[in-house]
Amino acid sequence: MIQVRLAASALEVEFQSASGITALFGPAGAGKTLILDSIAGFVTPQSGRIILDDEILFDAASRVNLPPRRRHCGYVSRQWALFPHMSLHDNLLFPLAGLRRLERHRRVKEMLERFALQEAAGRRPHAVSPAERLRATVARAIIGEPKLMLVDEPAGGLDMALRAELCNALRTVRDETELPVLLATRDVDTCFELAGNLLLLDRGRILQSGAPRKVQDQPASVEAARLLGIPNLFPAEILALDPGRNTSRMRLESFELTGPYFPGRLRGDRVWLCVDASELRVSPHDGSKPQANQVPARLERVSDLPQTVRLEFAGAIVAEIPRQEFARQKDNKEWLVEFPPEALRVVARDAAEDL
Amino acid sequence: MPVDWSPLWLSLRYAALATLFSLVMGLPLAWLLTARQFPGRELLDAVASLPLMLPPAVLAYYLLSALGRWPLVFHWHAAVVVSTIYTLPLLMRMSRSGLAAVDHSFENAARGLGAAEWRVFWRITLRLAWRALVAAILASFARSFVDFGITTIVAGGATDVAQIAVLLLPIAAAALAALYIGNRLRRGQVLA
Numbered sequence: 001m002i003q004v005r006l007a008a009s010a011l012e013v014e015f016q017s018a019s020g021i022t023a024l025f026g027p028a029g030a031g032k033t034l035i036l037d038s039i040a041g042f043v044t045p046q047s048g049r050i051i052l053d054d055e056i057l058f059d060a061a062s063r064v065n066l067p068p069r070r071r072h073c074g075y076v077s078r079q080w081a082l083f084p085h086m087s088l089h090d091n092l093l094f095p096l097a098g099l100r101r102l103e104r105h106r107r108v109k110e111m112l113e114r115f116a117l118q119e120a121a122g123r124r125p126h127a128v129s130p131a132e133r134l135r136a137t138v139a140r141a142i143i144g145e146p147k148l149m150l151v152d153e154p155a156g157g158l159d160m161a162l163r164a165e166l167c168n169a170l171r172t173v174r175d176e177t178e179l180p181v182l183l184a185t186r187d188v189d190t191c192f193e194l195a196g197n198l199l200l201l202d203r204g205r206i207l208q209s210g211a212p213r214k215v216q217d218q219p220a221s222v223e224a225a226r227l228l229g230i231p232n233l234f235p236a237e238i239l240a241l242d243p244g245r246n247t248s249r250m251r252l253e254s255f256e257l258t259g260p261y262f263p264g265r266l267r268g269d270r271v272w273l274c275v276d277a278s279e280l281r282v283s284p285h286d287g288s289k290p291q292a293n294q295v296p297a298r299l300e301r302v303s304d305l306p307q308t309v310r311l312e313f314a315g316a317i318v319a320e321i322p323r324q325e326f327a328r329q330k331d332n333k334e335w336l337v338e339f340p341p342e343a344l345r346v347v348a349r350d351a352a353e354d355l
Numbered sequence: 356m357p358v359d360w361s362p363l364w365l366s367l368r369y370a371a372l373a374t375l376f377s378l379v380m381g382l383p384l385a386w387l388l389t390a391r392q393f394p395g396r397e398l399l400d401a402v403a404s405l406p407l408m409l410p411p412a413v414l415a416y417y418l419l420s421a422l423g424r425w426p427l428v429f430h431w432h433a434a435v436v437v438s439t440i441y442t443l444p445l446l447m448r449m450s451r452s453g454l455a456a457v458d459h460s461f462e463n464a465a466r467g468l469g470a471a472e473w474r475v476f477w478r479i480t481l482r483l484a485w486r487a488l489v490a491a492i493l494a495s496f497a498r499s500f501v502d503f504g505i506t507t508i509v510a511g512g513a514t515d516v517a518q519i520a521v522l523l524l525p526i527a528a529a530a531l532a533a534l535y536i537g538n539r540l541r542r543g544q545v546l547a
Contacts, residue, residue, distance in 0.1 A: 079458070084461075
C-alpha cells in the first residue's frame with residue numbers, strides 16, 4: 001500500500017494505491033514522471049509525504065528523506081537503463097548483492113525463466129532485441145523483491161509490438177506477485193488492458209480516479225472527457241427530467257435529444273453532453289422526417305482507422321463505425337446521426353465555460 | 356656515437372609517478388565536482404584549476420620556497436611534486452567531462468536497485484567512463500613526460516646537439532602516441 005501526498009511548484013497530488021496496477025494517465029507534462037521520480041527518491045518535492053507500507057519514505061515536515069537505495073521501489077524508467085557494459089544475466093544479479101550465492105542464482109534463474117530470457121542471458125543489452133531488453137528491465141526491477149514497482153512508459157510511446165510486450169510482462173507481474181504497480185502512461189488502451197485503478201492527471205493535478213471503465217463512462221469534468229479522448233462534447237441545457245419513465249430532454253445548440261434520467265441534475269441545469277464516437281449510429285437520410293434522437297448532418301471528412309472508419313460531421317459530431325458498415329453506406333448523399341439515449345452522459349458545466 | 360638513454364628512463368619513471376599521484380587526487384576531485392553539490396564547489400574547482408594558468412616557473416618558485424629549498428636545487432622529489440600539481444588540473448578536467456558524460460539514468464537505476472554511492476561509482480560510472488578516463492591519464496602522462504624529458508636532458512648537462520635530438524625524438528613520439536590513442540578512445544573507435 002502506497003500513500004502519496006506531494007506538492008511542488010507544478011504538482012499537487014494525493015492518492016493511495018494497494019495491490020494491482022494503478023495507471024497514472026495523462027498527457028505529456030501532466031507530472032507522471034515527476035510523481036514516479038519523487039516516490040523513487042530521485043526528486044525531492046517541496047512538501048508532502050510518501051508512505052510505503054508502514055515506512056515513511058519522505059516527509060517534508062519531519063525532514064525524512066530516504067535515499068533511493070533504501071526505498072525498495074523497482075523502477076522501470078523511461079530510458080529502461082539496462083547497464084550496457086553487463087550481460088542481461090549480470091544486470092539481473094546487480095540488485096542481489098548481499099544475498100547468498102545460492103539464493104542469487106536461484107532468483108536469477110527463476111526470472112530468466114519467467115521472462116523467457118534464458119537464451120539472451122549471456123548477451124549485453126545492445127545485442128538483444130528490444131522486446132528482450134524490455135523484459136529484462138522488468139525482471140531486474142522486481143528481482144530484488146521491492147515493495148512497489150514503478151513503470152514509466154518511454155516519452156515517445158511504444159510501438160504496437162513493444163506495447164504488447166510491456167502489457168504481457170506487467171500482466172505476469174500482476175498475476176504472479178502481490179506487488180503493487182504504478183504505471184505512468186499516455187495510452188488509454190494500456191490503462192484499460194491492465195489497470196484496476198486509474199488516476200487521471202492533468203498539469204500536476206488529479207482530475208479523477210477510479211476503475212478505468214467507470215472513469216470512461218462517467219467523466220467527472222469536461223477536461224477529463226477530453227483527456228480520455230471522447231470527441232463528442234456538446235454544451236446542453238436540461239429541459240425536462242422524468243424519473244418515473246427514466247427519461248430526460250435536453251436542448252443542444254441546434255437540436256433536442258431524449259436521454260435517460262440523470263440523477264442529481266435539475267431542470268435548467270447547463271451541462272456538457274458526452275457521447276463516445278463508437279456509440280453514435282449513422283443512416284442515410286432520404287428526406288423523410290427523422291425519428292427521435294436522429295439529427296441530419298453534413299459529412300465533412302472521412303478518415304480510415306485500423307478497425308473502423310471515422311466520420312466527422314458538421315457541428316463537431318464525430319462517429320466511428322465498422323468498415324463494413326461504412327462500405328454499405330458510403331454512397332449516402334445525406335446522413336442522419338442517431339444519438340442512442342443510453343449512450344448519453346452529462347458532465348457539469350461551470351459558469352466560466354459558458355463564456 | 357653511444358647515446359646515453361638514462362635521462363629518458365628517468366623521465367619515464369618520474370612522469371609515471373606524477374601521473375599516478377595526479378590520478379589518486381584528481382579522480383576523487385573530479386567525482387566530487389561532478390556528482391556533488393556543496394558550498395565552495397566553484398572555489399574548489401578554481402583552486403584546483405589554478406596551476407593551468409600559472410607559468411611553471413612561478414609555480415616551481417613558490418613550491419620550492421615553501422619546501423625551504425631555495426636556492427634552486429634539482430631534486431627529483433620536488434620535481435615530481437611540481438609535475439603532479441601541474442598535471443592535476445588537466446587530469447581532473449578531462450576526467451570530469453568524462454564522468455559528466457555518463458547518462459544519469461544508469462546511475463539512478465543502480466541507486467534504485469539498492470546500490471550505495473561507492474558501488475554506483477565503481478560498478479557503473481567508472482565502467483561507463485573508462486575511455487575518457489584512460490584518455491585523461493594518457494594526456495596527463497604525455498604532458499608530464501615531455502616536461503621531465505626536456506628538464507632532465509637540459510639539467511643532465513647534455514651539450515651535444517645530436518645527442519639531444521636523439522633523446523627528444525622518442526619523447527615527442529611517445530607524447531604524440533599518447534594523445535592520438537587518447538583521442539581515438541574518446542571517440543569510441545577502439546573497442547572495449
